[in-house]
Amino acid sequence: MPGAPELTHFREGLPRMVDVSGKAPTTRTASAEVWVLLPPEAWAALEAGTNPKGDxxxxxxxxxLAGSKKTAELIVLCHPIPVTGADVQVTLEPQGVHIVTTVKTTAPTGVEMEALTAASVAALNVYDMLKAASKAIEVTGLRLLTKTGGKSGDYVASAR
Structure with a gap:
């Protein structure tokens, strides 16, 4: 199609992994968040410490943490990169469980997908651990909060 931008992850209509071998490794970070909204019965089980599966x-x-390191196995066109640091903060808030992840690497490509995957996997594990108390738990609001490094520069999400 004339004038159409060149697709980085497709050639002649077929998917491919972009070659980053010519790019210099740089330090990159990314943070993501997600919410696990708890109905009253799940909240009560968590708060009382009576959840049958544990904490x-x-x-x-x-x-x-484990999810951040498995991202390339789950996101089909994502490069495997060395995760040089990861942090997962899980807090109980009035709305439910708030999860914020931060992942760091020194690599030729970014670490946003690792931060988002870490948040997703953490949230799904909250659901799995509390599903005996309620099936109405909702995972919502997954988003990139920040990223640093790389050709596209830094990014900070707007406040909600």
Whole structure:
């Protein structure tokens, strides 16, 4: 199609992984957030410590860390990169569980997908741990909060 932009992840209509071998490794970070909204019965089980599966917040932290390292296995065109640091903050707020992840690398490509995957996996583990208390738990608001480094520069999400 004349004048159409060249697609980076497709050639002649077929998907491909972009070659980043010519790019210099640089330090990059990304943070993401997600919310797990809890209905009253799930909130009560969590607050009272009576959840039959145990502590979902601790499990979510560990799951998020593991998820950050497995991103390339889940996101089909994502490069495997060395995760040089990761942090998963899980807090109980009036609306539910708030998860904020931060991932760092020194690589030729960004780390946004690792931060988003970490947040997603952490949230899904909260759901799994509390689903016996309620099936009405809702995972919502997954978004990139910040990114640093790379050709596209820094990014900071607007406040909600």
């Amino acid at each position: 979902p917040l601790t499990v979510a932290r560990l799951a998020g």
